[in-house]
Amino acid sequence: MANEKLTRAERLYANYKARQEEKAQQGQQKDQNFLTLVEGPTVVRFLPHWSDPEEMPYVETFVHYPGSRNIRELLGELPDNIPMSENCPRQMYQKSCPYCDFRRRLFQKGSEMYVKLAKDLFPKRRYFANVVVISPEADPADVKVFPFGVTIRDEIEARYSGDEEMDVELFDVKVGHNVRITREGTGLTTRYKFVPSTRPSKLPDKEALSKLIDLSQYTKCSDKEALQAGVNAMKAALAGSNLTDDLKSDQAGNDPDDTMPF
Numbered sequence: 260m261a262n263e264k265l266t267r268a269e270r271l272y273a274n275y276k277a278r279q280e281e282k283a284q285q286g287q288q289k290d291q292n293f294l295t296l297v298e299g300p301t302v303v304r305f306l307p308h309w310s311d312p313e314e315m316p317y318v319e320t321f322v323h324y325p326g327s328r329n330i331r332e333l334l335g336e337l338p339d340n341i342p343m344s345e346n347c348p349r350q351m352y353q354k355s356c357p358y359c360d361f362r363r364r365l366f367q368k369g370s371e372m373y374v375k376l377a378k379d380l381f382p383k384r385r386y387f388a389n390v391v392v393i394s395p396e397a398d399p400a401d402v403k404v405f406p407f408g409v410t411i412r413d414e415i416e417a418r419y420s421g422d423e424e425m426d427v428e429l430f431d432v433k434v435g436h437n438v439r440i441t442r443e444g445t446g447l448t449t450r451y452k453f454v455p456s457t458r459p460s461k462l463p464d465k466e467a468l469s470k471l472i473d474l475s476q477y478t479k480c481s482d483k484e485a486l487q488a489g490v491n492a493m494k495a496a497l498a499g500s501n502l503t504d505d506l507k508s509d510q511a512g513n514d515p516d517d518t519m520p521f
């Protein structure tokens with residue numbers, strides 16, 4: 260059996276198993292306090308800043324996803340030393356970023372595949388807020404970190420637009436509004452509906468305030484060596500993929516130090 264070619268069903272099963280493992284690994288890496296929205300409605304209460312109620316209650320990060328599904332599909336199986344995600348020091352702190360440098364080189368190469376890879380490595384905005392889950396029923400003092408993207412950020416900011424019709428307080432402990440966020444679909448077709456309750460309410464359990472999570476931990480960047488190691492691993496994966504065919508002549512050039520295509 261071992262030498263026989265896999266049937267289509269067996270291959271699909273192998274893919275399925277691989278995805279399950281991938282998800283399990285990612286799940287383990289993730290903070291256990293993360294709130295991941297499942298399909299359907301979840302009612303949450305956004306919480307104030309962890310130490311100063313006048314500060315922004317959520318943090319903004321810019322994230323490269325070298326281990327994203329798109330990149331895996333482009334390059335095939337990626338080695339373990341390519342991280343799922345890395346904060347971008349250039350976008351966040353105006354410091355040099357090996358991933359951004361790598362993207363620039365890919366764009367310079369110009370071929371369709373390199374440009375696609377460069378686009379997939381574009382740093383995306385990701386936000387983190389403290390919340391408690393109101394429904395489905397959960398411990399109202401169990402503070403979760405809610406990661407979200409620009410769609411939900413826009414929904415939040417729209418409630419502070421200065422338009423009385425639209426404005427709703429979301430973060431206040433006494434007069435904030437709960438929000439029903441409904442997730443529809445999965446993957447690229449995922450949509451979110453964001454509907455604040457019509458009436459304000461008190462935070463259901465004040466104990467949550469003693470459990471607020473310092474979100475500044477999500478704004479840290481790996482050191483430059485670690486970032487460079489990830490990029491090097493990507494270059495190695497790229498060198499082993501068929502993407503590099505058009506670079507072979509490139510490599511035969513006069514630069515003996517430039518052993519990698521980039």
Ligand SMILES: [Zn+2]
Binds near residue numbers: 323348349357359
């Ligand atoms: Zn970057």
